[in-house]
Amino acid sequence: MSKSETKLFRAAAAAETVHAHSHLKQLGGIKTTKENLEAAISGETHEFKEMYPQMIRDAEEEGHKGALRSFNFANDVEKIHAGLYQKALDNLGNNADTDYYVCDICGYTAEGEAPEQCPVCKAKKQMFQKID
Ligand SMILES: [Fe+2]
Ligand SMILES: [Fe+2]
Incomplete structure (x- = not known):
């Protein structure tokens, strides 16, 4: 997949998230x-x-x-x-204000810092992405 196709899918995913939040709000699902x-x-x-x-x-x-x-x-x-x-x-x-890191392989979610090795799937630290 090219970079622009990847961006298109990400843009559409972001837009669908906007829709989902809007629908959920109307359903009274956000409290x-x-x-x-x-x-x-x-x-x-x-x-x-x-x-x-x-x-x-x-x-x-x-x-x-x-x-x-x-x-x-x-x-x-x-x-x-x-x-x-x-x-x-x-x-x-x-x-406390803290950072979160997510393993790209299994979704393991770490608080503070990414571990050297994922405790769930054993992936290395580089496989973690920081969440903004
Ligand atoms: Fe993992
Ligand atoms: Fe979950």
């Missing part, structure tokens, strides 16, 4: 930060307790190794997200 954090914890918890475990079992049954790997990565990372949200909720109003 206080406390409520948003509680909803995020609940959503992530559902994903790693029920949704991904079932998808992992299905991928195992079907012998789909790629899907199994992808679902296992996501399942592990949703637990991390729930923990990060919980921490933010526990310190609501007093959260």
Whole structure:
């Protein structure tokens, strides 16, 4: 894919995010930060307790190794997200300004600094992107 095609997809993705936020706002889905954090914890918890475990079992049954790997990565990372949200909720109003880094391979999300090696997929530090 050329650079301009990549940019076009990114531009469209940014525009779709604007639409999604607008639709969500109209649905009353954007509330206080406390409520948003509680909803995020609940959503992530559902994903790693029920949704991904079932998808992992299905991928195992079907012998789909790629899907199994992808679902296992996501399942592990949703637990991390729930923990990060919980921490933010526990310190609501007093959260320190911190940086976040995301692993390009598995989505592992690190607070503060990128690790030397991803704890979920073992990718090296260079595979992490800083979130602005
Ligand atoms: Fe998540
Ligand atoms: Fe990773």
